[in-house]
Amino acid sequence: MATNSAASVDMEDIQTVDLMSELLRRMKCASKPDKRLVFIGPPGSGKGTQSPVIKDEFCLCHLSTGDMLRAAVASKSPLGVKAKEAMDKGELVSDDLVVGIMDEAMNRPKCQKGFILDGFPRTVTQAEKLDEMLNRRGTQIDKVLNFAIDDSVLEERITGRWIHSSSGRSYHTKFAPPKVPGVDDVTGEPLIQRKDDNADVLRSRLDAFHKQTQPVIDYYAKKGNLVNIPAEKAPEEVTKVVKKVVST
Numbered sequence: 001m002a003t004n005s006a007a008s009v010d011m012e013d014i015q016t017v018d019l020m021s022e023l024l025r026r027m028k029c030a031s032k033p034d035k036r037l038v039f040i041g042p043p044g045s046g047k048g049t050q051s052p053v054i055k056d057e058f059c060l061c062h063l064s065t066g067d068m069l070r071a072a073v074a075s076k077s078p079l080g081v082k083a084k085e086a087m088d089k090g091e092l093v094s095d096d097l098v099v100g101i102m103d104e105a106m107n108r109p110k111c112q113k114g115f116i117l118d119g120f121p122r123t124v125t126q127a128e129k130l131d132e133m134l135n136r137r138g139t140q141i142d143k144v145l146n147f148a149i150d151d152s153v154l155e156e157r158i159t160g161r162w163i164h165s166s167s168g169r170s171y172h173t174k175f176a177p178p179k180v181p182g183v184d185d186v187t188g189e190p191l192i193q194r195k196d197d198n199a200d201v202l203r204s205r206l207d208a209f210h211k212q213t214q215p216v217i218d219y220y221a222k223k224g225n226l227v228n229i230p231a232e233k234a235p236e237e238v239t240k241v242v243k244k245v246v247s248t
Contacts, residue, residue, distance in 0.1 A: 025059075028059075029059035029112075029113055032058055032059045032113050033058075033113075034113055034114045034139075035058050035060055035113065035114040035142055035143075035246060036114045036115055036134070036139060036140065036141050036142050037054070037060070037114070037115070037116045037117065037141070037142060037143050037144070037145060037246065038116075038117045038120075038121070038141055038143075038144040038145070038220070039051060039116055039117065039118050039145050039147065040144060040145065040146045040147065040213060040216065040217060041146065041147030041148075041149070041229075041231060042147075042149070042151075042154060042205075042206055042209045042210075042213075043154070043158070043196075043202070043205055043206075043209070044149075044154045044157050044158045044202075045147035045148075045149050045154065045231045046147060046149075046231050046235060046238055047118065047145075047147045047231075048118075049235050049238075050147075050235075050238060050239060050242050051116055051118055053239055053242075054116060054242055054243070054246060055116055057243060057246075058113065058114070058246060059113040059114075060111075060113055060114045060115050060116050061105075061108065061110045061111040061114075061115045061116070062115070062116050062118060063102060063105055063106075063111075063115050063116065063117050063118070063120075064118045064119050064120075065098055065102075065119055065120045066119070068098075068101050068102060068105050069083055069087075069093060069098070069101060071105070072101045072104070072105075073087070077104065079097060079100050079101050079104060080101070082097055083097055083101065095123075095125060095126050095129050096129065098120070098126075099126070099129045099130060099133050100133075102117075102120070102130070102133070103133050103137070106137070114142075117130075121216055122212055122213065122216065123212065123215070123216065124215050124216055124219050126216075127216055127219050127220070141220075141225060142225065143225055143227055143245060143246060144217075144220040144225050144226045144227065145227055145229050145242060145245065145246075146217055146220075146226055146227065146228050146229060147229050147231035147238075148228045148229060148230065148231055149230075149231040149232045150232065151203075151206050153232045154202065154206065155199055155202055155203075156174065157172075157175075158197050158202050159197060159198060159199050159202065160172045160173040160174050160175070161193065161194070161197050162178070162182070162191040162192065162193055163191060163192060163193075163194065164184040164186075164187065164189060164191055164192075165192055166187075166189070167184070167186070167187070169184060169185075169186070171191060178191065227245050229241055229242060229245070
């Protein structure tokens with residue numbers, strides 16, 4: 001009862017315009033078809049740009065393993081307690097535990113119309129455990145979107161990125177250059193590159209991604225629900241392709 005009372009008080013504190021906005025959103029979402037999606041792609045492929053667009057368009061929830069684990073630990077649910085114990089020992093959280101936390105997350109109202117899984121599964125074993133969990137729920141993955149892009153294009157995208165550290169403004173030597181090379185347009189302060197945005201680090205990350213993820217891509221290709229997205233295109237073009245793929 002105390003929980004319901006607290007929830008009631010929380011609702012009373014919400015502005016009417018916000019409540020109405022959420023109600024209208026849910027009414028609009030009611031007519032949307034259910035979608036259960038997996039996004040796969042290397043760093044810099046643009047899946048992080050597309051996820052929020054597709055999430056809003058199709059009324060899906062965005063599930064990333066990191067966010068779910070943190071939420072489970074914070075909620076102190078039985079699975080969250082087990083996850084915290086593993087993390088406190090410096091151990092990896094088991095696949096069964098991650099899938100269990102994912103199963104719980106899918107019960108939330110915002111996941112009613114489906115979800116986008118980002119960063120999971122990373123191995124064939126995880127993919128199999130995910131399928132088993134969804135089968136128990138009477139559902140399955142509808143589409144797996146593989147954001148396919150040549151490593152050389154990624155290298156150009158990522159190694160050309162520069163940022164202004166205090167504001168977070170970002171530039172690109174080719175696609176969005178500053179007015180003066182190496183200098184922030186607004187403050188005139190020097191720009192910096194993130195440590196990960198250099199060619200050697202990127203190549204290492206890409207090698208690891210391909211070795212780990214190719215078997216997962218092959219797994220979904222055999223199941224017939226893999227769709228390759230031409231991720232080298234401009235973001236707005238990629239969005240059109242992704243919307244079309246998800247809609248069909």
